[in-house]
Amino acid sequence: MSEAEYIKEYKQQLLADFNSRTNYDNGRFYIPIAQRLIEVANLQQGHKILDIATGTGIVAFAAASKVGAQSKIIGIDISTGMLSNAKQKLAASGLQNVEFIEADAELINFEENSFDVILCSLAICYLTNITAALHKWYSFLKSGGKIVFNAWTENAFTTSVLFRDVVAKYGIHVPNPNALLGTTQKCQQFLLAVGFQKQNITIQQEQFGWYFTPDVDNAEQIWEINAKNVFGYQVQQLAPSKLQECKAEYIKQVQALPVTYQGAWCDASIFFVTATKI
Numbered sequence: 001m002s003e004a005e006y007i008k009e010y011k012q013q014l015l016a017d018f019n020s021r022t023n024y025d026n027g028r029f030y031i032p033i034a035q036r037l038i039e040v041a042n043l044q045q046g047h048k049i050l051d052i053a054t055g056t057g058i059v060a061f062a063a064a065s066k067v068g069a070q071s072k073i074i075g076i077d078i079s080t081g082m083l084s085n086a087k088q089k090l091a092a093s094g095l096q097n098v099e100f101i102e103a104d105a106e107l108i109n110f111e112e113n114s115f116d117v118i119l120c121s122l123a124i125c126y127l128t129n130i131t132a133a134l135h136k137w138y139s140f141l142k143s144g145g146k147i148v149f150n151a152w153t154e155n156a157f158t159t160s161v162l163f164r165d166v167v168a169k170y171g172i173h174v175p176n177p178n179a180l181l182g183t184t185q186k187c188q189q190f191l192l193a194v195g196f197q198k199q200n201i202t203i204q205q206e207q208f209g210w211y212f213t214p215d216v217d218n219a220e221q222i223w224e225i226n227a228k229n230v231f232g233y234q235v236q237q238l239a240p241s242k243l244q245e246c247k248a249e250y251i252k253q254v255q256a257l258p259v260t261y262q263g264a265w266c267d268a269s270i271f272f273v274t275a276t277k278i
Contacts, residue, residue, distance in 0.1 A: 024082065033208065047071050052118060056086045057098070075099070114142065116141075125180070126230070134194045153183070155178070156267060187271055202273070210265075
């Protein structure tokens with residue numbers, strides 16, 4: 001498969017994945033992490049803000065609540081389904097300074113030096129060319145403007161690490177979406193490569209995560225989540241009998257995870273990254 005064919009297939013799967021997420025706002029961590037991103041961004045009145053991969057608008061609406069009516073927030077996303085949700089919420093909110101645009105974050109074009117802040121929550125790992133995208137976003141920033149994003153640490157999500165390990169035994173390679181940006185050094189390297197200066201980059205690691213009961217029902221639900229998203233659907237290549245065998249082994253290993261009185265811990269440590277253009 002050529003690179004172009006791979007990217008086309010990948011983005012089709014990405015759209016299928018996110019267009020199907022009808023209850024996205026009920027996710028365990030999307031809202032608290034978006035709110036934390038806004039805190040880190042330290043937005044000011046009058047800012048013009050671009051929210052990359054806005055999804056259902058969680059970050060865009062949180063930004064709007066901070067910066068007031070004199071600011072402008074533009075949210076872009078590739079998913080029609082997610083944006084439909086965002087636009088419904090926008091209509092209900094009555095906000096006049098928020099706009100949503102359907103667009104690919106890697107292909108979108110705006111005028112150079114036109115935004116004070118570019119935000120991106122939990123989405124950089126989905127890009128096919130992080131350096132090219134960041135270079136483009138850098139050009140959109142005004143002098144003194146900043147990009148603020150977050151990225152999971154390399155081994156975030158205990159159950160996803162386990163999923164990748166189990167399916168690998170069956171000859172299936174599932175990419176680790178956290179590998180490219182999963183350390184402080186990797187985050188910094190990408191930013192330096194597109195023009196940011198080391199002294200103007202701040203990276204802070206914070207812990208997210210949760211306890212869960214690793215019983216059969218929860219293990220099956222976790223399997224389904226992993227096996228249907230864009231970083232996991234590859235397991236569907238297995239023959240039905242092998243797929244069931246792989247699933248059974250995964251469920252068994254989830255049940256064997258260390259447990260305290262609170263349950264099994266799913267670590268989800270994350271970096272919050274700020275880079276200012278000088």
